[in-house]
Amino acid sequence: MTQDKQYAVGIDLGGTKILAAIVDQDGDIHSQGKIATQPQDGDQAVIRRIGDLVQDVWEQSGIGTDRICGIGIATAGIIDTVRQKVIYASNLNWNDVRIGDRMNERFGVPVELINDANAAAVAERTFGNARGTDDLIYVTVSTGVGAGIICGGRLITGVGDSAGEFGHISIHPEGPFCACGNRGCLENYVSGLALAKKAQALLKAGAESSLSAVGGGERDAITARDIGEAAENGDKLSIELLTQAGYFLGIGLTNLIHLFNPQVLVFGGGVIKNGRLLVEAAEQVIRERCISRMAKQASIQISTMEDTAGVLGAAGMFFQAERKKLAI
Amino acid sequence: MTQDKQYAVGIDLGGTKILAAIVDQDGDIHSQGKIATQPQDGDQAVIRRIGDLVQDVWEQSGIGTDRICGIGIATAGIIDTVRQKVIYASNLNWNDVRIGDRMNERFGVPVELINDANAAAVAERTFGNARGTDDLIYVTVSTGVGAGIICGGRLITGVGDSAGEFGHISIHPEGPFCACGNRGCLENYVSGLALAKKAQALLKAGAESSLSAVGGGERDAITARDIGEAAENGDKLSIELLTQAGYFLGIGLTNLIHLFNPQVLVFGGGVIKNGRLLVEAAEQVIRERCISRMAKQASIQISTMEDTAGVLGAAGMFFQAERKKLAI
Numbered sequence: 001m002t003q004d005k006q007y008a009v010g011i012d013l014g015g016t017k018i019l020a021a022i023v024d025q026d027g028d029i030h031s032q033g034k035i036a037t038q039p040q041d042g043d044q045a046v047i048r049r050i051g052d053l054v055q056d057v058w059e060q061s062g063i064g065t066d067r068i069c070g071i072g073i074a075t076a077g078i079i080d081t082v083r084q085k086v087i088y089a090s091n092l093n094w095n096d097v098r099i100g101d102r103m104n105e106r107f108g109v110p111v112e113l114i115n116d117a118n119a120a121a122v123a124e125r126t127f128g129n130a131r132g133t134d135d136l137i138y139v140t141v142s143t144g145v146g147a148g149i150i151c152g153g154r155l156i157t158g159v160g161d162s163a164g165e166f167g168h169i170s171i172h173p174e175g176p177f178c179a180c181g182n183r184g185c186l187e188n189y190v191s192g193l194a195l196a197k198k199a200q201a202l203l204k205a206g207a208e209s210s211l212s213a214v215g216g217g218e219r220d221a222i223t224a225r226d227i228g229e230a231a232e233n234g235d236k237l238s239i240e241l242l243t244q245a246g247y248f249l250g251i252g253l254t255n256l257i258h259l260f261n262p263q264v265l266v267f268g269g270g271v272i273k274n275g276r277l278l279v280e281a282a283e284q285v286i287r288e289r290c291i292s293r294m295a296k297q298a299s300i301q302i303s304t305m306e307d308t309a310g311v312l313g314a315a316g317m318f319f320q321a322e323r324k325k326l327a328i
Numbered sequence: 329m330t331q332d333k334q335y336a337v338g339i340d341l342g343g344t345k346i347l348a349a350i351v352d353q354d355g356d357i358h359s360q361g362k363i364a365t366q367p368q369d370g371d372q373a374v375i376r377r378i379g380d381l382v383q384d385v386w387e388q389s390g391i392g393t394d395r396i397c398g399i400g401i402a403t404a405g406i407i408d409t410v411r412q413k414v415i416y417a418s419n420l421n422w423n424d425v426r427i428g429d430r431m432n433e434r435f436g437v438p439v440e441l442i443n444d445a446n447a448a449a450v451a452e453r454t455f456g457n458a459r460g461t462d463d464l465i466y467v468t469v470s471t472g473v474g475a476g477i478i479c480g481g482r483l484i485t486g487v488g489d490s491a492g493e494f495g496h497i498s499i500h501p502e503g504p505f506c507a508c509g510n511r512g513c514l515e516n517y518v519s520g521l522a523l524a525k526k527a528q529a530l531l532k533a534g535a536e537s538s539l540s541a542v543g544g545g546e547r548d549a550i551t552a553r554d555i556g557e558a559a560e561n562g563d564k565l566s567i568e569l570l571t572q573a574g575y576f577l578g579i580g581l582t583n584l585i586h587l588f589n590p591q592v593l594v595f596g597g598g599v600i601k602n603g604r605l606l607v608e609a610a611e612q613v614i615r616e617r618c619i620s621r622m623a624k625q626a627s628i629q630i631s632t633m634e635d636t637a638g639v640l641g642a643a644g645m646f647f648q649a650e651r652k653k654l655a656i
Contacts, residue, residue: 078621135487147587149587151479151485151491152483152485154479154480154482155480156479156480156484156588157479157480157589158463158479158588158589158590159462159590159591159625160621160622160625161589162589162619162621162622162625163479163587163588163589164587165586165587165589165622166586166587169583169587170499170579170582170583171501172499173499173500173575173579180619181616181617181618181619181620182617182618182619248501251501254497254510255497255583256587258494258497258510259475259477259491259492259493259494259497259584259587260484260486261486261487261488261489261490261491263487288509289498289509289510291490291493291496291508291509291510292509293406293488293490294486294488294490294493297487297488
């Protein structure tokens with residue numbers, strides 16, 4: 001072990017934008033950059049663009065190539081962490097894209113792919129409030145609902161790297177049909193999209209709310225962020241919507257606690273940022289319904305990382321004291 | 329590494345009976361014994377009795393003390409696998425019993441405690457049909473419902489050794505209240521107890537069934553085994569009961585698959601033994617509702633171990649090639 005600091009590149013690859021950062025082993029970001037993804041240009045163009053971005057932030061940081069231990073890429077969709085390729089990503093319109101090989105050819109350092117919710121879990125455990133915890137679950141509520149799960153110090157990935165589909169656990173056997181094939185999926189009760197749709201439907205049915213002024217009265221423009229802001233300003237309909245979604249989230253979380261017995265639950269994602277009420281309602285369900293010994297063992301926290309969780313987690317994979325414990 | 333075979337003692341500690349066996353690293357049982365638990369005599373008497381049983385089977389096997397690498401104890405209830413004690417076990421009426429220390433004092437070998445569903449999962453992975461699988465879930469349906477979960481080659485125990493409470497995940501937000509504090513727990517739809525109660529209620533309401541002859545017409549005597557046997561003989565009510573329970577089990581299993589992405593699901597427990605229909609109905613729900621890629625990756629199997637799963641798993645903890653991967 002050398003006393004010199006170690007660094008890694010973290011990339012957060014989304015359908016709209018790509019973030020890259022040079023991160024050190026303490027979680028400090030030394031340089032960073034952001035570009036538009038423009039997936040319509042095709043996978044090879046996007047990969048070239050990511051490469052250029054990495055080169056930029058790397059040069060900007062002034063850190064020697066010999067001190068970068070790897071490039072981590074956090075992305076949504078179905079990935080293969082052994083072959084370092086994206087099997088399928090709807091937001092990028094990618095099918096079977098070997099991004100790992102391409103980045104490795106260009107930069108000559110190890111490349112690791114990681115699911116974005118898993119990256120956030122690694123970030124929280126490596127650099128965040130859950131530092132040192134071996135059993136934590138990161139729950140994200142944004143457009144959709146997902147989870148990154150670490151048990152006994154290791155990421156739960158499953159045989160096909162697809163574990164953690166928390167948004168697609170059923171909480172009602174005859175609930176609404178979901179695009180995934182299941183019924184009563186949590187995502188249909190709790191996500192930003194579900195909240196917005198519910199608000200739109202209620203307004204259409206004549207409900208009174210300050211939301212009716214949003215977007216110049218254009219109902220389709222209402223987002224979960226609007227609902228969160230309206231709730232903070234006392235709008236009854238918005239408060240009711242968030243409380244109800246939180247009730248369902250609490251049911252899902254109780255299931256997670258009973259299955260994983262975590263020490264820490266960390267909440268992140270856009271809907272959480274503007275929807276503190278949602279977490280409060282969920283916490284109440286946990287207090288009421290969870291096996292009390294397990295509820296007491298699970299500390300509930302709000303992520304303080306937000307936008308940097310992806311790059312920190314992607315880079316963080318290279319800094320685990322016992323790395324093999326986390327990587328598959 | 330010596331070429332000599334290694335052996336361990338496996339104990340299956342239940343509320344009614346205690347099994348002990350000398351097991352080798354290939355899963356062969358060299359000697360075994362069974363006694364009544366008689367928990368009413370108190371924990372110290374039961375521990376003494378277990379010790380005498382171990383001494384008997386050990387002597388019977390003729391294997392030298394230097395070749396026994398440990399004693400594993402599988403038991404229900406809440407256990408502490410670090411301090412090797414039973415925190416609470418309702419079937420034994422035990423509170424804070426340091427069985428590990430006591431057995432270690434008497435025999436001078438390492439002692440490990442393990443939850444009974446976890447033991448069955450270890451047994452299936454070490455000696456059973458799931459040998460070599462890193463991602464498997466053992467699901468038991470007997471009086472209650474539980475699961476032993478292995479991910480990435482490691483047992484999921486959680487921070488308080490309480491993970492895997494599959495029987496207490498909610499599949500209906502306004503379902504029946506459960507003794508655990510939750511509502512709509514899977515156990516209330518699927519367990520042997522739930523099946524028997526449902527049958528008793530339906531008969532009381534006048535339903536026609538060959539079950540009405542069970543126990544000389546004494547409805548309270550009907551068990552899940554009776555229902556399984558009646559279904560095999562074509563009894564419509566029993567077929568309907570098992571199919572319905574299987575439907576709910578399938579909803580719970582879909583949730584498990586979406587969260588853990590397992591390679592193998594192994595079914596065990598008394599209700600499964602006589603309720604093949606239950607598994608078939610559950611499989612149908614998985615085919616219909618599960619994310620298809622994940623459903624295809626999960627092979628469904630019926631345990632062939634049954635009564636020996638506990639002793640094999642308890643002993644099996646000592647034979648994992650990389651033992652630290654399995655023990656916490």
